[in-house]
Amino acid sequence: MNKIITLCFIWLSTIGWAQGADELSAKVQQLDKSYTVGALKPLVPEFERLWNHTPNNWLLPYYAAYVNVRIADLLEGSAIDTYCDQAEKYLKATEKLQDADKSEIYALYAYLYSAKVKVSPMFRGSKYGKIGREYIEKAIGANPSNPRAYVIRAIGTYFKPKMFGGGKDKAQPIIDKALEKFEQFVPKSANHPHWGKGMLSSINH
Numbered sequence: 001m002n003k004i005i006t007l008c009f010i011w012l013s014t015i016g017w018a019q020g021a022d023e024l025s026a027k028v029q030q031l032d033k034s035y036t037v038g039a040l041k042p043l044v045p046e047f048e049r050l051w052n053h054t055p056n057n058w059l060l061p062y063y064a065a066y067v068n069v070r071i072a073d074l075l076e077g078s079a080i081d082t083y084c085d086q087a088e089k090y091l092k093a094t095e096k097l098q099d100a101d102k103s104e105i106y107a108l109y110a111y112l113y114s115a116k117v118k119v120s121p122m123f124r125g126s127k128y129g130k131i132g133r134e135y136i137e138k139a140i141g142a143n144p145s146n147p148r149a150y151v152i153r154a155i156g157t158y159f160k161p162k163m164f165g166g167g168k169d170k171a172q173p174i175i176d177k178a179l180e181k182f183e184q185f186v187p188k189s190a191n192h193p194h195w196g197k198g199m200l201s202s203i204n205h
Contacts, residue, residue, distance in 0.1 A: 030043065031066075040067050044067050062104065068084070107148040114128075154175045158171035179200065
């Protein structure tokens with residue numbers, strides 16, 4: 001009898017895991033097609049709901065953080081901080097999970113701090129720009145093949161004033177390197193982080 005109960009438990013757990021994986025895939029596919037604040041907002045509670053059912057899957061709080069950063073990047077003014085703060089909470093939770101990809105976490109932190117600079121570039125550029133650059137270095141150190149770290153570096157360089165070593169000419173070699181990394185990069189699965197290449201299109205022309 002105990003053996004039957006154990007087998008039933010394993011069977012039900014396997015079904016639950018498979019359903020969770022299918023839902024994650026569906027949400028990631030939806031995320032890949034979402035480009036507006038209105039389309040992105042409903043995804044945060046969906047990733048959190050899945051996370052409640054699969055608390056050890058680092059991709060779920062990671063994507064909740066990523067969606068918040070994406071929203072922040074589309075906004076202006078103090079509203080950016082609201083979503084960046086939410087993203088940071090999810091990222092801190094992601095860092096605590098086993099098997100979490102440190103390079104991806106650090107690259108997303110870099111993206112987060114680049115968004116925070118937008119609130120007031122003149123007053124925040126020095127502080128948050130420095131923190132963002134530190135996370136880029138940490139992301140590259142954890143995985144030199146991760147293209148997302150180079151994407152954030154390229155965008156940051158592009159929008160940095162020329163007098164401080166920025167601009168298109170300075171950014172172009174980094175853009176080229178990021179694109180080269182994308183050509184070589186293969187995500188562990190379709191659900192693993194693969195964002196960033198489209199972000200280069202607005203500055204690579």
